[in-house]
Amino acid sequence: MTSPTPISTDVFCDMTPEAQRAYYGENGFTIVPGAIKPDHLSEILSDIDRLGWGAAEHNFWSSPAVARLVENEAVLAAVRNLYGPDIRFFKGVYVARPPAQRAAGDLGRQGLHIDYGTAENAQDFRNFSASWVNIGFYFTDLTPDHGPLWVVPGSNRRYEIGPGRSLEHMAGDARMVLARGGDAVLFHCFTVHAGGYNYSQTSRRAIFLSYRPAWAERPEQMAVWPDPAIAAASPEGRRLLVG
Numbered sequence: 668m669t670s671p672t673p674i675s676t677d678v679f680c681d682m683t684p685e686a687q688r689a690y691y692g693e694n695g696f697t698i699v700p701g702a703i704k705p706d707h708l709s710e711i712l713s714d715i716d717r718l719g720w721g722a723a724e725h726n727f728w729s730s731p732a733v734a735r736l737v738e739n740e741a742v743l744a745a746v747r748n749l750y751g752p753d754i755r756f757f758k759g760v761y762v763a764r765p766p767a768q769r770a771a772g773d774l775g776r777q778g779l780h781i782d783y784g785t786a787e788n789a790q791d792f793r794n795f796s797a798s799w800v801n802i803g804f805y806f807t808d809l810t811p812d813h814g815p816l817w818v819v820p821g822s823n824r825r826y827e828i829g830p831g832r833s834l835e836h837m838a839g840d841a842r843m844v845l846a847r848g849g850d851a852v853l854f855h856c857f858t859v860h861a862g863g864y865n866y867s868q869t870s871r872r873a874i875f876l877s878y879r880p881a882w883a884e885r886p887e888q889m890a891v892w893p894d895p896a897i898a899a900a901s902p903e904g905r906r907l908l909v910g
């Protein structure tokens with residue numbers, strides 16, 4: 668796959684809070700370089716080996732070093748800067764991608780998608796929170812062959828796209844992010860992105876932690892418009908009101 672110059676994580680070093688908000692609003696993602704200190708990262712990697720985690724691990728609490736990431740100061744400061752002081756952590760999963768052979772015709776990455784809505788698991792209604800951010804903490808350096816992250820800058824502001832459908836028409840605008848082990852990438856729930864496949868010799872390891880502003884608690888039941896309003900509506904109105 669051809670790609671313009673990868674987005675350098677250096678751009679994000681020493682960003683002011685104002686610049687971070689502006690960049691995130693414009694592009695739908697931001698990076699906290701070196702969010703995990705080297706000693707902490709070593710602890711995490713040895714815990715993962717010791718505990719024998721496989722391709723996905725939801726009980727990441729079993730590693731105290733990994734669980735500490737939920738309160739990572741640098742990342743929480745960024746999330747609060749972007750979403751306000753009152754935030755909640757609501758979802759997390761560790762994901763490992765072992766080395767794989769490049770198959771003829773494959774994209775070299777997952778399909779482009781957004782995390783809002785059905786996302787990777789149609790049964791997971793937490794992804795329907797009205798506003799949230801997914802954070803990829805990368806434990807290994809990403810390279811073009813080692814699972815680069817792909818993002819479509821500005822796709823968070825594209826209102827015609829939605830979850831659960833092909834977004835490959837945006838592939839020409841996708842940029843590679845070569846995060847380093849210890850970096851955290853924050854992507855808005857509407858930002859189009861995809862994780863790269865791993866054609867290297869070593870496993871690609873990361874954890875994805877999701878936060879939302881407190882106000883974006885998922886309602887137990889979707890509100891519906893009153894029946895009389897629907898009955899009185901034109902066909903166009905009904906299309907807008909029903910479902």
Ligand SMILES: O=C(O)CCC(=O)C(=O)O
Binds near residue numbers: 782861875
């Ligand atoms: O593997 C990655 O870097 C991205 C993962 C991803 O697409 C997701 O969590 O929705």
